[in-house]
Amino acid sequence: MSAKGTPISEATVNRLSVYLRCLQILEREGGTTISSQEMAKRFHLNSAQIRKDLAYFGTFGTRGVGYSVDNLKAQIARLLKLHEEKRVVIVGAGHLGQALADFQGFNSGGFKVVALFDIDPAKTGKATAKREIPILPVEEMDALVRARRVTLGIIAVHPQSAQEVYEQLARAGVKGILNFAPTQIEERPSVRLKAVDLKINMETLSFFTTA
Amino acid sequence: MSAKGTPISEATVNRLSVYLRCLQILEREGGTTISSQEMAKRFHLNSAQIRKDLAYFGTFGTRGVGYSVDNLKAQIARLLKLHEEKRVVIVGAGHLGQALADFQGFNSGGFKVVALFDIDPAKTGKATAKREIPILPVEEMDALVRARRVTLGIIAVHPQSAQEVYEQLARAGVKGILNFAPTQIEERPSVRLKAVDLKINMETLSFFTTA
Structure with missing residues (x-):
């Protein structure tokens, strides 16, 4: 379920998994914040889709700053339940x-x-x-x-x-x-x-x- | 390029490949025609998206009848250039x-x-x-x-x-x-x-x- 209480589609979960992979790469490179536009450009994704997907489960970037790489990574991992082995x-x-x-x-x-x-x-x-x-x-x-x-x-x-x-x-x-x-x-x-x-x-x- | 002359995205090509797989299954089962609604229901796809994707490269089903399985399969295979080894x-x-x-x-x-x-x-x-x-x-x-x-x-x-x-x-x-x-x-x-x-x-x- 999303933050709005509606079920999340398989396509959305697939994209969240892609975002997680991108954030892991950014983190290894030492990145701390990223905007949806930067992320879209760097990884050939759609920035409007990124914002929509992330808003869907209650995550919003800070205008002019973007998302915290660390925080966003943790949120997606938790949503995908990757903290449980x-x-x-x-x-x-x-x-x-x-x-x-x-x-x-x-x-x-x-x-x-x-x-x-x-x-x-x-x-x-x-x-x-x-x-x-x-x-x-x-x-x-x-x-x-x-x-x-x-x-x-x-x-x-x-x-x-x-x-x-x-x-x-x-x-x-x-x-x-x-x-x-x-x-x-x-x-x-x-x-x-x-x-x-x-x-x-x-x-x-x-x-x-x-x- | 699509029939309209605009480039086809990787996501669209991916979906065409999925449709091709579905049509191959339908053909093996002896199906001759299928509507976008039937295809969507059977294979958990989106019927509006199917119609959009197929119209994009100039293929239209017949109202009330749907698409010819054989013809659609051949068209997608040709677009994906699968006739050349x-x-x-x-x-x-x-x-x-x-x-x-x-x-x-x-x-x-x-x-x-x-x-x-x-x-x-x-x-x-x-x-x-x-x-x-x-x-x-x-x-x-x-x-x-x-x-x-x-x-x-x-x-x-x-x-x-x-x-x-x-x-x-x-x-x-x-x-x-x-x-x-x-x-x-x-x-x-x-x-x-x-x-x-x-x-x-x-x-x-x-x-x-x-x-």
């Missing part, structure tokens, strides 16, 4: 699953990958190369999700197994699932699903690179 | 690079991964598990990009090497680069860069799953 499991320990498990962004700023699961005995009993995250048999998923209070699951299996894995994750009790398998999943009302479509990035790039 | 190279043959090389979406509908490159001699001389895409020493990149007329490059290396790889890809002559390394790259004007931020998906999901 959320534990993550990944199903599928192929190249994609292992890359995601060791990915810094999934092991920082509120997230922690606690285990990978696979059905292939050749993969289980090992750990990822960089962060040494254990790869476990999928039969152990249910117990681990409950014991470690895991809230997020990632599907990194073949498209033909994605629906089954979704059901398993839902039954184990995760609250949100990120699906990397290129297939449509039939959703349960109790679990939020977000599909990652990597090809869209390629298509956009393609459009702008063929003159 | 674009060859792709990936730099970094770690888990992420190998996952992307074998990813169906990067090897269909206008795209084809022709090679991976790595500096690690333990990785080069081999091929990916599924599609048998060759992993070559990075010294061979320049010649291959020119010989095979590769237009797109993917950065799948550690953040600290991303800028160098970007420069190498740019020098070799690719026109667009997709960056998966979680770092900011300083751009050259001649090469379009698109960063993929996987963490944003996690943050959005996180917001909607912690009640």
Whole structure:
């Protein structure tokens, strides 16, 4: 919910996440304040949209000065609930699953990958190369999700197994699932699903690179 | 450029790519026509936005009937220039690079991964598990990009090497680069860069799953 009590759309939350990333860059560079215009120019965003989004959850910059980088960052992080650590499991320990498990962004700023699961005995009993995250048999998923209070699951299996894995994750009790398998999943009302479509990035790039 | 002669924004191109994906699903299901309202409802989109986007490049549905799925799909694919095959190279043959090389979406509908490159001699001389895409020493990149007329490059290396790889890809002559390394790259004007931020998906999901 926003400060006004109306629900916040997924598109708005996506933009808030982008603003957070921009503010983190500004902070590393030593910036203390930024106006919506400066932020728009620097990161190719829309300044009116920035003001609208931030006003929406009750944050206003100071005229002529802008927003406090530090304060705005903290407010967005709190809204996105990144101060609570959320534990993550990944199903599928192929190249994609292992890359995601060791990915810094999934092991920082509120997230922690606690285990990978696979059905292939050749993969289980090992750990990822960089962060040494254990790869476990999928039969152990249910117990681990409950014991470690895991809230997020990632599907990194073949498209033909994605629906089954979704059901398993839902039954184990995760609250949100990120699906990397290129297939449509039939959703349960109790679990939020977000599909990652990597090809869209390629298509956009393609459009702008063929003159 | 749109039918009106004005440039099309990246956000619009992104949405067109989403519509294309929806139309492909509808086609597989045997659908022949669809209205903007039906499409919005089915895929959680905005019907006014759909009409605006499609009108923007000169496509109008028939009142009471909607759009022809087949025709609309072909028009969007043509606009996104997906009828021309674009060859792709990936730099970094770690888990992420190998996952992307074998990813169906990067090897269909206008795209084809022709090679991976790595500096690690333990990785080069081999091929990916599924599609048998060759992993070559990075010294061979320049010649291959020119010989095979590769237009797109993917950065799948550690953040600290991303800028160098970007420069190498740019020098070799690719026109667009997709960056998966979680770092900011300083751009050259001649090469379009698109960063993929996987963490944003996690943050959005996180917001909607912690009640």
